[in-house]
Every structure is written in structure tokens, then in C-alpha cells.
């Protein structure tokens with residue numbers, strides 16, 4: 001499948017700080033690429049370079065194989081984008097804002113305004129002034145403007161910002177529909193793994209300007225760590241028994257009273273055979289009062305990945 005978005009050693013330095021550091025991205029046709037990173041990781045800067053809004057210090061960006069750069073305006077013809085909060089004319093209605101975009105884009109079909117209003121479920125707000133929209137609906141209007149010319153590539157910087165859970169689900173469904181049924185290639189950034197990972201075909205995690213992890217969306221589930229949570233009347237004694245038997249025991253943060261929270265072990269054999277742990281503790285005179293398997297959630301995985309690469313996560 002053809003490569004629709006790519007970067008090679010893309011780098012941006014501001015003063016002494018390298019905010020995007022030799023990033024290599026490759027997004028194929030029909031992919032939904034989740035570009036993830038904490039605040040300040042370098043997502044927007046990368047996206048701005050892809051869109052030609054700022055010039056890289058070194059490295060290149062390509063859209064549909066064409067190099068992004070001055071004098072090559074054709075590169076963005078097939079691209080729709082949102083970078084940060086989308087701007088709309090505040091005193092014009094949703095419909096009027098979209099009509100302006102239609103004319104600016106030189107789209108002949110007048111019906112596309114109606115089409116996009118319907119697609120983004122903006123019918124009830126079509127006559128509302130943009131300044132009176134909720135943040136979520138303003139975001140929806142931004143997506144509508146980005147999509148009206150039916151681009152082959154959509155680049156969306158934090159499109160779920162300000163949306164309520166139902167709005168997030170709608171954006172997810174919309175992106176899935178565009179990728180699956182119209183072959184649109186999507187690059188979508190977020191600082192929350194669970195908001196978009198469910199629909200992505202690939203994920204890239206950027207931290208302090210470096211792309212620290214690339215993972216196939218389908219593999220993600222299998223990378224989530226499982227733990228066995230253990231509790232009993234005497235946590236210290238249980239911890240000592242498990243440690244002496246060779247298990248690495250994790251304790252969650254201590255509470256303010258200094259009391260230990262339930263214990264955790266991540267040993268694969270123990271997670272797969274919790275009855276072995278139960279037998280061990282019963283035989284040692286400390287029967288467990290709790291034994292359950294817990295799976296890491298996506299947010300925990302995201303933060304762990306960053307921490308494992310030496311990242312500082314507050």
C-alpha cells in the first residue's frame with residue numbers, strides 16, 4: 001500500500017532545545033495513525049512541519065510521496081487538518097462558516113455544506129452563531145471544515161479536546177468510517193492513549209521529541225501487563241513469604257498512614273496459576289483474603305512505556 005505521510009529524520013530545534021528529534025514516521029493509505037505523547041512532547045511541532053507551517057531544522061516531510069516545502073503548494077491539496085483549537089468566524093452561523101470554506105476551497109458542489117453538516121451531526125446547530133457553540137461543537141465544526149473537500153489525508157491535532165465521552169465516540173466512529181469506507185489516511189494526535197488507540201491501526205509514542213515506540217494497534221492489547229493482586233491479614237508477612245520464594249513483589253504507593261496497599265506480582269507463572277500462590281500462602285499459615293488478576297489499562301501502559309524509556313512522568 002502506498003505511503004501517504006512520511007518523515008525522515010525530522011528535527012526542530014528552538015534555541016538550544018531539540019523539540020523534535022530525528023523522527024521517522026510512515027503512514028500508509030487507509031491507516032489511522034495515533035500520534036501520542038504527553039503535553040509538550042512535540043506532537044504539534046511535528047504536525048506543523050508536516051503542514052508546512054514551520055520549517056524543519058533538518059530532515060524532510062513527504063505527503064503522498066511529494067516533499068513538503070516552499071513552492072510545492074500542491075502537496076496540501078488532498079489534506080484536511082486541524083491544529084489546536086480551530087478558528088471560526090464567531091458572528092457567522094455554522095452554515096455560513098462552512099459556506100465560506102466551500103467557496104475558499106473552490107468546491108463547486110453547493111450540497112457539500114449540507115452533506116458535511118449531516119455527517120458531523122451539526123443539523124441542530126446549523127443556524128447557531130459559532131461564538132455560541134459549546135467547545136465540543138466548535139471542535140466538530142473544525143472537523144467539518146477540515147473534511148469538506150473530501151481530502152485523502154486528514155491530520156488532526158487533539159481533535160477530541162473539549163468533547164464529552166459521546167462526542168469522543170462519534171469522532172472515533174467518523175474516523176473509522178472515513179478510513180474503512182473512503183480509504184482516507186488519518187494521523188491523529190492525542191495525549192490520552194485510551195481516547196484513540198481503539199481505532200488506530202498503528203501507534204507512535206513521542207516523548208521529549210523522540211519517537212520512543214511504534215506499535216501495531218492490534219498488538220497493543222497483548223502488551224498490556226497482567227498482575228496478580230494479593231491481600232491478607234498480615235501484608236508484611238505475606239510480602240516476606242513471597243519474596244523468600246523468589247517472587248518480585250510490588251507494593252502500590254503507601255498511604256499517608258504508612259499502611260501497605262495490597263501486594264502485586266507480575267510473574268507470568270503466578271498470573272497464570274494463582275492457585276499456586278494460594279497454596280503457598282495457606283501452607284505458610286497466611287491464607288489470602290484477596291487474589292485477583294488485574295490487567296493494566298491503556299493509560300498505565302502509555303505512562304509505563306514513557307517511564308521505561310527514562311521519561312519523567314508526573
Ligand SMILES: Nc1ncnc2c1ncn2[C@@H]1O[C@H](COP(=O)(O)OP(=O)(O)OP(=O)(O)O)[C@@H](O)[C@H]1O
Nearest residue numbers: 014015019037038039040041042043044045046191
Ligand atoms: N515557537 C516555539 N519556540 C520555542 N519553543 C517552542 C515553540 N513551539 C513549541 N515549543 C516547545 O516545543 C515543545 C514541544 O511543543 P509541542 O507543542 O510540539 O508539544 P505537544 O506534544 O503538541 O504538546 P501539547 O499536547 O501540549 O500541545 C514544548 O516544550 C514547547 O514549549
